[in-house]
Structures are given as structure tokens and as C-alpha cells.
Amino acid sequence: MPSFGLTIAETARALGLSTDALRYYERDGLLLRAVPRSTSGHRRYEPQDLRWIELVTKLRSTGMPIRDVRRYAELVRAGEGNETARLELLHAHRRQVLADLAQVTAHLSAIDHKIGIYEDKLEGRSLSA
Amino acid sequence: MPSFGLTIAETARALGLSTDALRYYERDGLLLRAVPRSTSGHRRYEPQDLRWIELVTKLRSTGMPIRDVRRYAELVRAGEGNETARLELLHAHRRQVLADLAQVTAHLSAIDHKIGIYEDKLEGRSLSA
DNA sequence: GTCAGCCCTGGAGCGCACTCCAGGTCAAAC
DNA sequence: GTTTGACCTGGAGTGCGCTCCAGGGCTGAC
Known part of the structure; x- marks a missing residue:
């Protein structure tokens, strides 16, 4: 029985990224949280992850450097205020x-x-x- | 008595490039000709060189890859036809x-x-x- | 004649943003 | 039970476009 959420390959297809890029973004601190895993340790992307990564691709494709996306993600992770x-x-x-x-x-x-x-x-x- | 034309530093300043970039462009075949030299072997950029390099910067800053600029330069060097x-x-x-x-x-x-x-x-x- | 400043060359190095790979796990299909 | 295929990790490699450097030459000012 599958955990809910998309696999990394499905997510990559949906967002026009490579699976490597998705893993890279996560490792590099561009995401809001560690993507949840299935029991076997595979990533399962939930709607909130998709939405955030979509924003990341918009920032990136308008020329924002990775480092600034990371800073922005850090601010959002830090919570309100x-x-x-x-x-x-x-x-x-x-x-x-x-x-x-x-x-x-x-x-x-x-x-x-x-x-x-x-x-x-x-x-x-x-x-x- | 100076040969006519701008030095590499003057050219760089005028076009908003680095001297290294100017030498790199020349080496890499992006220019229409080898830039003429003074008796001491220093580059002297003439108006036609400036005009071409200005076009190169416009192509580059609109996202054309170096390789395509080189192809375009090759076509122009090949002459009419x-x-x-x-x-x-x-x-x-x-x-x-x-x-x-x-x-x-x-x-x-x-x-x-x-x-x-x-x-x-x-x-x-x-x-x- | 020596010093500073600008230039030369060839080649190594760098920052960015991925991309690729080896070696391994796991689960369903046969 | 073994094969297939998708996924995992850590780390090395890649392509682009410069950028930097060592070692050296010329020229003009002092």
C-alpha cells in the first residue's frame, strides 16, 4: 500500500525538473522541509511540497541564484515574524x-x-x- | 607616438567588460579579426572592433551562448553570400x-x-x- | 639605470548549478 | 528465489564563462 504523494520521478515530470535536481534542492536547503518518505525510504512529495518547489522554479527561472532561494526558504522555515x-x-x-x-x-x-x-x-x- | 585606437583597458571600460574577457573573446574566435597591435605588441582596438564587440555584448546579454556568437562571427568573417x-x-x-x-x-x-x-x-x- | 605601470602569453582555477556514477536496498512480477 | 526497476546515498565530474596567475617585455619618469 503506497504512502500518499508523488514519487520523485512523477514530481520531476510534473515540474519539469530532473530527479537529480530535486534531490539537490533538498540537500542544499531550498525546500521547507525534508520530503516525507515511504516505509522503504523513497521520497513521497505531497501537495505542499509541490507548491513550494513550483515557487522555487519560478524564482530560479527569473534568475534568482540558489543562494538567495535558500535564504528565502530559511526565512519561511523560521516561521512568522x-x-x-x-x-x-x-x-x-x-x-x-x-x-x-x-x-x-x-x-x-x-x-x-x-x-x-x-x-x-x-x-x-x-x-x- | 601612440598607434591609433584604444588600449585594452580603455576598451574594457568603454564596453563594461574585463580585459580578461576581451582577450578571451579574441582567443575564442568571437571577434571578426585579430585586434591590431602597437609596435610593442599591445592591442589597439579600432572603432570597427568596438562596434563589433558591442554587438557581441548585446547577443551575450540577451542569452546567446558563446558558441553561437562564434558561429555568427564565422559567418560574417566568411564574407558576403x-x-x-x-x-x-x-x-x-x-x-x-x-x-x-x-x-x-x-x-x-x-x-x-x-x-x-x-x-x-x-x-x-x-x-x- | 631602475622603477612603476601597462601590457603580453599560456595555462590553471573558480563559481554556479546541476548531472552522473557506483554500489546498494527494496518490492512486486514472474 | 531471482530478476526487474525504481529509488537510495555520497561523492566525483561536467559545461559554461570567465578570472586569476606566474613569468616576462616595453616604455616613460625620475
Whole structure:
């Protein structure tokens, strides 16, 4: 009889991660708790674990370093009372993401300009390189 | 009497790179040509070198891997006739950047939502975690 | 002529974020 | 009862993109 919860492989598939990454996150302190185990010692991810890891992937994929995710997890693990610190960490990340987005957008438009030049060239309306 | 062109330190400052990165890019085939040297063997970056390296930094900072920048440089070095290939490389990169932007934007809004929750909490209008 | 400062080369080293592996356990399937 | 397959652990290895270093050369200021 299975304990409840998803196996590590199911969780990995559901979240688009590798099983190695899931184990790595746990070892590295990015999770809120040690993932519960079945009687045979296999991890069984519960909905709350899934939800947290999903947030972790969002922080990661917006460029937050592992070390900052860990700091955030530590704050949440520490329990209520440090909401201001959590908020500040998220705000700082938000500012960083917005700055990155602005830079990438600006540089993309320069690249678009380059693309336009090649397209003109290939249509025979040749301009400069 | 100085040869014309900027020294590696000046170039690094102007472009926001390190001198090591500039030498690395050259060694790794990301540039269009070997940077010209003064009589004493020091690099002297000319405007055309600056312009190209600036494009390289834009490609890099929008997430293009070194290897693809090198491929693009190779195409440009090969001379006219492969504009279609260059265009395709840039288009592929553009698609990737747009996809990344969309993902980051979507994930950012989830983070914003989280921020909103903490702000409500701190104002006493407590909701869920 | 010696000292400082900037540059050179080749090659080793580093931080990040995983990824891979060996050697082993356990449970269900045959 | 043995084979299969998913999982376990600790630790080594990998790819990327630089970054640092040792050992040395040139040049201009003093």
C-alpha cells in the first residue's frame, strides 16, 4: 500500500525538473522541509511540497541564484515574524528582474535592427552592413 | 607616438567588460579579426572592433551562448553570400529571447502576487500564506 | 639605470548549478 | 528465489564563462 504523494520521478515530470535536481534542492536547503518518505525510504512529495518547489522554479527561472532561494526558504522555515525580511528579499529580486527585462528588451531591439538590415539586403534594397 | 585606437583597458571600460574577457573573446574566435597591435605588441582596438564587440555584448546579454556568437562571427568573417544563414541564426535567437521574456514575465507576475500577499499581511488585512 | 605601470602569453582555477556514477536496498512480477 | 526497476546515498565530474596567475617585455619618469 503506497504512502500518499508523488514519487520523485512523477514530481520531476510534473515540474519539469530532473530527479537529480530535486534531490539537490533538498540537500542544499531550498525546500521547507525534508520530503516525507515511504516505509522503504523513497521520497513521497505531497501537495505542499509541490507548491513550494513550483515557487522555487519560478524564482530560479527569473534568475534568482540558489543562494538567495535558500535564504528565502530559511526565512519561511523560521516561521512568522520575519515577513518584512521576506518581502524585502522578494522586492529586491523583483527590481532585479525588471532591470534585466529592460536591458534584454533594449538589446533585442538592436538585434531586430540588425535583422532588418539583412532582410533589406536580401530583398535587393541593399544598404550598409 | 601612440598607434591609433584604444588600449585594452580603455576598451574594457568603454564596453563594461574585463580585459580578461576581451582577450578571451579574441582567443575564442568571437571577434571578426585579430585586434591590431602597437609596435610593442599591445592591442589597439579600432572603432570597427568596438562596434563589433558591442554587438557581441548585446547577443551575450540577451542569452546567446558563446558558441553561437562564434558561429555568427564565422559567418560574417566568411564574407558576403551567407546572409541567409546569418539571418536565420539571428531569427532563431530572437525567437528564443521572446520566449524567455514571456516566461520571465509570467513568472514575475506570480512573484508579484506573492509580494501582494505579504503586503496585505503586514497591513493587518491578513490573508493566507 | 631602475622603477612603476601597462601590457603580453599560456595555462590553471573558480563559481554556479546541476548531472552522473557506483554500489546498494527494496518490492512486486514472474 | 531471482530478476526487474525504481529509488537510495555520497561523492566525483561536467559545461559554461570567465578570472586569476606566474613569468616576462616595453616604455616613460625620475
